[in-house]
Amino acid sequence: MATHVPTIAELRPWIEFRFSRSSGPGGQNVNKVNTRVTLLFDVAASTVLSDAAKTRILGGLRTRLSVDGRVRVVSMRHRTQPQNRTAAEVRLMELLTDVLKVRIKRRPTKPTAGSKRRRLDEKRKRGSLKRDRRGGGDSHE
Numbered sequence: 001m002a003t004h005v006p007t008i009a010e011l012r013p014w015i016e017f018r019f020s021r022s023s024g025p026g027g028q029n030v031n032k033v034n035t036r037v038t039l040l041f042d043v044a045a046s047t048v049l050s051d052a053a054k055t056r057i058l059g060g061l062r063t064r065l066s067v068d069g070r071v072r073v074v075s076m077r078h079r080t081q082p083q084n085r086t087a088a089e090v091r092l093m094e095l096l097t098d099v100l101k102v103r104i105k106r107r108p109t110k111p112t113a114g115s116k117r118r119r120l121d122e123k124r125k126r127g128s129l130k131r132d133r134r135g136g137g138d139s140h141e
Contacts, residue, residue: 003056003100006048008089014042015092017085022076029079036076039088043071053100060099071095 022036029035043049043057057071066072073095075088111119 003050003053003102005093005097005100008093010048011041011046011092014046015089016040016042016070017088019081022084033081035079035081035084036074037081037084037088039073039075039085039092040066040070041073041092042069044069057096057099061095064095 016039018038018040019034020036020038021031021034043054046054049057058065058069061071064071064073071092073088073092075084075091077087078084
């Protein structure tokens with residue numbers, strides 16, 4: 001069962017952007033223009049997500065939650081505010097897609113009879129090779 005991941009357009013009503021001065025590239029521009037973008041997504045208030053999806057997001061992204069419980073994504077990679085804004089939106093979508101992906105639980109398997117036999121044969125070969133290397137031990141040339 002795949003969980004529906006909404007588009008960025010569907011999430012926009014619950015997204016807030018904050019802008020501040022960046023420490024990234026830009027020379028003197030960095031000191032004058034607010035290019036750093038902090039995206040805050042209010043998961044709890046969102047109506048496009050199911051309760052199960054909200055729980056998964058809040059659990060999986062708990063290290064990115066702000067004090068008021070919103071998912072926080074920061075971008076200051078680019079020189080311009082629009083580019084950083086887009087980068088933050090893309091990163092949010094990557095995070096949501098990853099956390100909402102349903103992972104199949106791995107069932108442990110037992111080694112096959114053939115793989116056991118091959119492993120033991122290889123051990124015997126290595127052991128005999130080492131035993132042959134030892135020699136008599138009566139001379140130290």
